[in-house]
Amino acid sequence: MLSLPFLSRLYSQSVTVSITKLEHGFWVLEGSDYTTMYLIEGMKKALLIDTGRDIEGLDSLVHRITDKPLIVVLTHAHFDHAGNIGSFPAIWMHPADTVLLQREYRGTINFVNDGDKFDLGDVTIEVSHMPGHTPGSIVLLDKKNGRCFSGDAFGANHVWLQLKPHVPLQIYVQSCSKMEKLMDDGIQKLYCGHYIYAKRPYDKSYITAMRELAEALLNGTAPDAKPYPQKVGCLTPMFVTHGPATIVFDPESLHEDIINKK
Ligand SMILES: [Zn+2]
Ligand SMILES: [Zn+2]
Secondary structure (H helix, E strand, O other): OEEEEEEOOOOOOEEEEEEEEEEOOEEEEEEOOOOEEEEEEOOOOEEEEOOOOOOOOHHHHHHHHOOOOEEEEOOOOOHHHHOOHHHOOEEEEOHHHHHHOOOOOOOEEEEOOOOOEEEOOOOEEEEEEOOOOOOOOEEEEEHHHOEEEEEOOOOEOEEEOOOOOOOOHHHHHHHHHHHHHHHHOOOOEEEEOOHHHOOOOEOHHHHHHHHHHHHHHHHOOOOOOEEOOOOOOOOOOEEEEEOOEEEEEOHHHHHHHHHHHO
16 A cells, blocks of 8 residues: 655645555545545556545656556546546546536546447446436446446435435436446446445445335335434535434425436
8 A cells, every 4th residue: 555645725735645555546535535446447548536625646646556548437436436526637527517616627528428438448438327426426337347337426425415406316216226236247346436434345235225215215115214413515514314324405496306206
């Protein structure tokens, strides 16, 4: 493990990045500000998944790990995943999340959508659209190695669905079902966008618990909701838990969804 200190531009705090090689050609980069990036190196190209919040010199750090031409892909455009895009000349992201980009970006924004593929040489990374946490959340599939990089699409123990712009809960149920199907078809390990909370990949039982809980919320059969301690995204966020899965939601917009469904 390599640990390097960096000065944060915004908060004048020192953000430390820990780099761990998880498997051959596959690293996790963890910021001390609870952010997570993954780096995949193929024979021809490398792909960086997310850019953290505010890590000075992320580009040179990545280029110390790999000398391959780099593709940078955002799982979604929240500031803790897109904060450092300014270090890179081009990024790839889903168009539905451009409204969430908080900083001016002078580089090239390329759009991805469901089914798009990045050929890294001996490994191909495929995009799958999974709206819920944000409208443009994607997961990145490495089918050859049975891996999925899920950003915040299914959270890290908790998924935040209370944020704006709001995505109907029914859409999140569909994303969970789609992910379950992918896990039936060979994806075994799901690496979330805040690795510190999991410290291991999730398996299908996590996604199934998420889907069951989301369906129960829609049908009014979920366990009693409790107030969520962090007031993020709305004034009165609530949460429900089922096995390993917790969903944080806005009771106001959840009600709207039920009405819209009828
Ligand atoms: Zn997020
Ligand atoms: Zn996040």
